[in-house]
Amino acid sequence: MIILFTVVGFILGTVLGSLVKALADRSLSGKSFWGRSVCTKCQTTLKWYDLLPLFSFLLLKGKCRYCNKKFSINYFWVEVLMGVLIGLLFFISFPNKAVLSDTYKSIIYFFDLIFKTLVITTLFIITLTDLKKTLIPDRIILPSILIGLVALFSITIYKVVYLYYVLSQSVIGKLLLPPKNDYFFRHALITAEPLTGGIIMAVILGLFFFSLIVITRGRGMGGGDFKLGIFMGLVLGFPNSLVALLLAFLSGALVGITLLLAGRKKLGQTIPFGPFLALGSVVVIFWGDKILNWYLSLKI
Ligand SMILES: [Zn+2]
Known part of the structure; x- marks a missing residue:
């Protein structure tokens, strides 16, 4: 199972690798993030089968299908490296049964995995733009800070609400809730540590x-x-x-x-x-x- 999980991570990584190089290029050239990908040489809009991570590059031997000009080999290595990084992340974070049998823990687990995947993706885009043009574009780093903040805030709210819910379900737990007791507040503060510490x-x-x-x-x-x-x-x-x-x-x-x-x-x-x-x-x-x-x- 851990092998399968790692392979899923690798494939996800190669897909994110295509995204990484597109966002790095577009943030440097000032193009919109949302348009379809085009060949930088002949400007032909690329079809979905021209954009398959790793495969398209290998099948077309690194050339554009339409004008036959060569793509940079770096594109290929970005996809491979992202695949390896996210594959390794999934390998290291393989969940145990106790986590997956509990809904509350699974949600936190998958949140954490997606969060780390996105952070690695952001860091990779920044690495490429900084190497290429000694620039960390605002269009990448500012939304990333905002998304990070919103994500940490959301998961903290989820954890604190869950803590309140669990306590309110039992007679003893109810005694620990405000205004009778400050137990809930103290534990909510500890639960919020990733957000406040961050x-x-x-x-x-x-x-x-x-x-x-x-x-x-x-x-x-x-x-x-x-x-x-x-x-x-x-x-x-x-x-x-x-x-x-x-x-x-x-x-x-x-x-x-x-x-x-x-x-x-x-x-x-x-x-x-x-x-x-x-x-x-x-x-x-x-x-x-x-x-x-x-x-x-x-x-x-
Ligand atoms: Zn072309």
């Missing part, structure tokens, strides 16, 4: 990037990194967003020094930081708990 971390990371921009006078970081920082804080929460930030700085420094030593970059030249923030975030989505446990075990 908002607090969004503010902290936003302030952090803002001060970096001020200190470096905008030479190191840009407004895009600032908005991406807010997004990371919101969706990763505490302490995962901090771990992701640390990983981003470590991997960024490592790549920066390597490029410097290899003579590919000169001192003072900047490299886009968005891809490293995205990398740190994805690693944390997959293995955040493991990294934190490992780190805490070092201190003992």
Whole structure:
């Protein structure tokens, strides 16, 4: 079953991969997100069978069906990589029976899985645009922040309402409800932690990037990194967003020094930081708990 689940994740990932490259291209060229896809060379509107992830590229040997010009091979690798990432996400998050036999837990489980899938999709689009044009488009990052906020808000309301409902169903539970007892309020606050923690971390990371921009006078970081920082804080929460930030700085420094030593970059030249923030975030989505446990075990 876990194999099947992983394959479903992979296929979903390749479909999202086509979406990723379309949204990345369109947000850079200023085109509408909603129109049909066209060949960039001959402008022919592509049919659905020209747009099948992986298959169309392989069947047409990477060429346009209508003008025979070559598509960039990057399109293919974006689909493969998204397939692998979402496949891995599904593999790691394979649900146990106890989760699926309980409606309340299943809803939270699937919400979490879809949420993580969307976050990875957003991060991948940003990685592509930042690599291509050193730009994190507002048209991608601002709606993502809004969707993240609405999603966290909705699932929190669902959890709190469920808590109230369960308590109100039993005689003892009723005693724990307001105004008799503050038990409900205290537990509602704990339940709301992903939302409140996310908002607090969004503010902290936003302030952090803002001060970096001020200190470096905008030479190191840009407004895009600032908005991406807010997004990371919101969706990763505490302490995962901090771990992701640390990983981003470590991997960024490592790549920066390597490029410097290899003579590919000169001192003072900047490299886009968005891809490293995205990398740190994805690693944390997959293995955040493991990294934190490992780190805490070092201190003992
Ligand atoms: Zn064409």
